[in-house]
Amino acid sequence: MSDNPDFHAPESQAAGMPAVVSSLRQVYGKAGVIRGTRALLRLNQAGGFDCPSCAWPDPDGERSAAEFCENGAKAIASEAMDRTIGREFFAAHSIDELLAESDAWHDLQGRLAEPMLLREGATHYEPVAWGEAFAILADELRGLASPDEAVFYTSGRASNEAAFLYQLFARVFGTNNLPDCSNMCHESSGLALKESIGVGKGTVTLDDFLEAEVILCVGQNPGTNHPRMLSTLEAAVKKGAKVVAVNPLKEAGLIGFAHPQHVAGLMGRATPLASTYLQVRVNGDMALFRGVAKVLAERGCIDEGFIAEHGSGYEEYRRLLDDTGWDDVEAMSGLGRGEIESLAGLLAGGGRRVITCWAMGLTQHRNAVATIREIANVHLMLGAIGRPGAGLCPVRGHSNVQGDRTMGIFEKMPESFLASLEKQAGVAVPREHGLDTVGSILAMHDGRAKVLFALGGNFVQATPDSGFTEAAVRRCRLTCHVSTKLNRSHLVHGRRALILPCLGRSEDDAGRIVTTENSMGVVQASRGRLTPASEHLLSEIEIVARLGETVAGDVGKIRWRWLAEDYDRIRQWIEAVVPGFGRYNERVREAGGFYLPNAAKDRVWHTPDGKARFSASPLEAVAAAPGRFLLQTLRSHDQFNTTVYGLDDRYRGISGMRDIVFLHPGDLAALGVKPGGRIDVTSHWRDGERHLAGFRAIPYDLPAGTAAAYFPEANVLVPVGHVALGSNTPASKSIEVSIAPAG
Numbered sequence: 001m002s003d004n005p006d007f008h009a010p011e012s013q014a015a016g017m018p019a020v021v022s023s024l025r026q027v028y029g030k031a032g033v034i035r036g037t038r039a040l041l042r043l044n045q046a047g048g049f050d051c052p053s054c055a056w057p058d059p060d061g062e063r064s065a066a067e068f069c070e071n072g073a074k075a076i077a078s079e080a081m082d083r084t085i086g087r088e089f090f091a092a093h094s095i096d097e098l099l100a101e102s103d104a105w106h107d108l109q110g111r112l113a114e115p116m117l118l119r120e121g122a123t124h125y126e127p128v129a130w131g132e133a134f135a136i137l138a139d140e141l142r143g144l145a146s147p148d149e150a151v152f153y154t155s156g157r158a159s160n161e162a163a164f165l166y167q168l169f170a171r172v173f174g175t176n177n178l179p180d181c182s183n184m185c186h187e188s189s190g191l192a193l194k195e196s197i198g199v200g201k202g203t204v205t206l207d208d209f210l211e212a213e214v215i216l217c218v219g220q221n222p223g224t225n226h227p228r229m230l231s232t233l234e235a236a237v238k239k240g241a242k243v244v245a246v247n248p249l250k251e252a253g254l255i256g257f258a259h260p261q262h263v264a265g266l267m268g269r270a271t272p273l274a275s276t277y278l279q280v281r282v283n284g285d286m287a288l289f290r291g292v293a294k295v296l297a298e299r300g301c302i303d304e305g306f307i308a309e310h311g312s313g314y315e316e317y318r319r320l321l322d323d324t325g326w327d328d329v330e331a332m333s334g335l336g337r338g339e340i341e342s343l344a345g346l347l348a349g350g351g352r353r354v355i356t357c358w359a360m361g362l363t364q365h366r367n368a369v370a371t372i373r374e375i376a377n378v379h380l381m382l383g384a385i386g387r388p389g390a391g392l393c394p395v396r397g398h399s400n401v402q403g404d405r406t407m408g409i410f411e412k413m414p415e416s417f418l419a420s421l422e423k424q425a426g427v428a429v430p431r432e433h434g435l436d437t438v439g440s441i442l443a444m445h446d447g448r449a450k451v452l453f454a455l456g457g458n459f460v461q462a463t464p465d466s467g468f469t470e471a472a473v474r475r476c477r478l479t480c481h482v483s484t485k486l487n488r489s490h491l492v493h494g495r496r497a498l499i500l501p502c503l504g505r506s507e508d509d510a511g512r513i514v515t516t517e518n519s520m521g522v523v524q525a526s527r528g529r530l531t532p533a534s535e536h537l538l539s540e541i542e543i544v545a546r547l548g549e550t551v552a553g554d555v556g557k558i559r560w561r562w563l564a565e566d567y568d569r570i571r572q573w574i575e576a577v578v579p580g581f582g583r584y585n586e587r588v589r590e591a592g593g594f595y596l597p598n599a600a601k602d603r604v605w606h607t608p609d610g611k612a613r614f615s616a617s618p619l620e621a622v623a624a625a626p627g628r629f630l631l632q633t634l635r636s637h638d639q640f641n642t643t644v645y646g647l648d649d650r651y652r653g654i655s656g657m658r659d660i661v662f663l664h665p666g667d668l669a670a671l672g673v674k675p676g677g678r679i680d681v682t683s684h685w686r687d688g689e690r691h692l693a694g695f696r697a698i699p700y701d702l703p704a705g706t707a708a709a710y711f712p713e714a715n716v717l718v719p720v721g722h723v724a725l726g727s728n729t730p731a732s733k734s735i736e737v738s739i740a741p742a743g
């Protein structure tokens with residue numbers, strides 16, 4: 001970590017030697033040499049554990065000895081730290097003192113080592129026995145007027161087994177209030193894809209990348225957030241694929257990639273990645289894809305056979321294309337007609353083997369769902385779905401966020417799942433839809449929800465509108481977090497609060513395996529090998545089972561302890577409830593695991609009319625009022641969501657600071673602010689203003705009138721009511737702000 005705040009020109013490539021050096025320094029510095037190397041050697045190897053960082057898949061066949069990336073190494077270093085914090089630490093630091101420290105400081109303190117309780121009115125956490133912790137939970141949960149007054153949040157690291165048992169508990173307890181990090185992440189993708197192609201997941205595998213002719217990377221920064229994806233892209237480029245980046249910001253990882261596991265890469269010779277870099281306007285993607293579709297239609301570059309056999313709604317969509325003017329397309333996308341025509345030409349050429357990848361740059365906008373359906377429209381026109389080298393690829397965030405959904409962590413699971421769960425459990429489960437993340441914040445704020453239980457994550461820090469959300473959480477009777485590391489959600493608490501420390505994925509769970517599902521629907525086993533950080537830790541599964549036993553008791557066919565004793569039993573239950581998990585225990589022990597079925601990949605469409613559906617949504621893009629900016633919140637290279645490893649953002653040329661706002665150099669000049677000078681930022685929403693004072697303005701290559709700042713520091717500016725239509729995902733990539741020199 002650099003101590004002196006500084007900025008210089010951004011890099012033009014990602015990875016290479018600095019990445020390797022940086023990862024090793026992280027691991028050896030924090031975890032100690034032996035724990036660190038052992039952890040890395042087991043990372044993403046068959047028989048080892050699944051990297052807890054991102055959800056990019058591992059190669060199906062042979063794996064290199066180092067199937068990890070710099071940021072995977074940081075995640076492990078953070079989890080596998082030798083240092084622990086228990087009763088002495090919490091006796092020495094009051095809640096207020098801890099609140100005054102930064103996220104980076106919290107992460108450096110070490111692993112949570114024993115269960116802790118914050119009594120009503122107390123200033124310090126104190127140790128509590130596991131049994132008493134569960135008794136408190138039972139007391140608070142049973143004391144609620146309705147089970148719907150409890151909220152059960154999940155972050156995307158929970159294993160399939162923990163997630164399945166947890167949703168079973170919530171539903172047996174009597175509520176579908178199962179908000180998760182996905183509500184803030186790929187919810188818009190799931191919804192859009194379900195409507196368009198009948199499956200809320202992507203349709204490609206790693207092999208498709210090697211057969212693709214064109215790969216679009218839209219609204220994502222893989223160099224930082226999915227570094228192993230760069231290896232896949234590099235391999236694809238070497239086989240002749242063209243990579244097109246669509247991003248308002250110039251990201252080093254998309255310009256060039258020096259492979260850290262290859263000699264040439266280590267020497268700093270980068271593979272030029274993106275053949276084209278389209279600096280679209282923030283939220284201009286829908287207009288871009290509409291423009292592409294217009295060109296394809298006008299030139300007749302469509303797959304008529306596919307559309308006739310599989311599509312529905314094309315005529316209406318075609319009329320919409322004819323009615324859309326180029327002026328609108330150009331103004332909203334910020335791109336010229338020529339650029340859009342060349343992209344369309346590229347997509348239509350040859351075998352139309354096109355893959356489109358995307359992440360938060362698309363999902364966290366007001367019109368996110370419509371934008372993603374627009375991408376599906378283009379793929380349907382080209383017939384570029386369900387055949388080799390072509391398809392849709394939402395790139396997931398957390399390592400098991402996709403699996404958690406498959407397991408039923410969702411406030412609106414379909415009837416088929418609930419009916420089958422009910423049958424297996426022998427207990428009635430509720431049907432009324434539950435609260436999602438934004439819904440939970442509002443419910444806590446106005447007193448409809450009184451207990452917040454979280455399986456992982458950092459609710460207070462990951463959610464929008466920090467001031468509003470903190471007030472909401474403080475109104476709870478009880479907040480309880482199952483966690484590995486200290487975070488702000490332990491410190492912004494309800495009347496009483498509990499911290500329940502659990503094993504991390506790298507740690508030995510009495511030799512037992514758990515399973516996860518990656519971004520491409522591969523289910524595989526994960527077995528931790530490191531000695532647990534403390535002898536007082538329980539696995540997430542044991543914690544949920546004891547919660548079930550204490551709060552709900554053994555009911556129907558459920559024997560909580562019996563299920564948690566042998567995870568194969570939980571997997572047998574999953575097999576009975578969730579389609580696609582036949583011979584689960586057997587297949588997950590085969591090298592590489594197994595693929596879940598994906599109907600859209602087989603051109604079977606689980607939509608109401610059994611067809612892949614063109615959607616005709618009105619074209620729109622958000623725009624800031626004159627003189628104002630559209631601000632997006634994004635990740636630095638030194639963080640995993642709310643876990644801040646350090647204060648650098650190497651590829652963007654930033655060291656030693658996070659209190660910054662990237663701006664176009666011309667805008668800086670117009671504001672009369674020098675590079676690095678201090679500014680105040682105010683966001684504007686129909687319910688009023690929100691403020692961020694004294695951040696530094698950094699010149700950067702992004703479109704004039706737009707700005708970027710780091711998540712979670714800038715979350716204070718995101719209004720809780722500013723969400724994507726349909727998916728209710730906070731629209732944290734387009735916040736209308738005004739900026740002034742610091743006053």
Ligand SMILES: Nc1nc2c(c(=O)[nH]1)N[C@H]1C(S)=C(S)[C@@H](COP(=O)(O)OP(=O)(O)OC[C@H]3O[C@@H](n4cnc5c(=O)[nH]c(N)nc54)[C@H](O)[C@@H]3O)O[C@H]1N2
Pocket residue numbers: 053054055071185218219220221222224225226246247248249251280281282283284285359360361362396397398632633634635636637639640641642733
């Ligand atoms: N090391 C590391 N890895 C991670 C994470 C992490 O924090 N650290 N987080 C994980 C999680 S949970 C997730 S969801 C993923 C997130 O992965 P990303 O989606 O890559 O994460 P962000 O930093 O939010 O980056 C958003 C990108 O979208 C661009 N963008 C913003 N607005 C627009 C727009 O309107 N149009 C277009 N085309 N682009 C836009 C931004 O410039 C930026 O490059 O990464 C996962 N992996």
Ligand SMILES: Nc1nc2c(c(=O)[nH]1)N[C@H]1C(S)=C(S)[C@@H](COP(=O)(O)OP(=O)(O)OC[C@H]3O[C@@H](n4cnc5c(=O)[nH]c(N)nc54)[C@H](O)[C@@H]3O)O[C@H]1N2
Pocket residue numbers: 154155156157158181182184185186360364397398455456457458459462463464482483484485486487502503504505540633634635640641642643711712714715718732
């Ligand atoms: N403004 C803005 N807000 C955003 C985003 C954005 O781009 N901009 N991105 C959104 C996205 S995509 C996401 S996914 C969410 C993330 O929201 P969350 O998933 O809630 O947040 P994380 O920071 O990933 O959670 C980190 C915490 O998880 C705990 N943890 C780590 N490993 C484990 C484990 O194995 N088990 C358990 N039980 N706990 C563990 C640690 O205590 C750590 O402090 O944030 C969202 N918020």
Ligand SMILES: [Mo]
Pocket residue numbers: 181184185186396397398
């Ligand atoms: Mo995410």
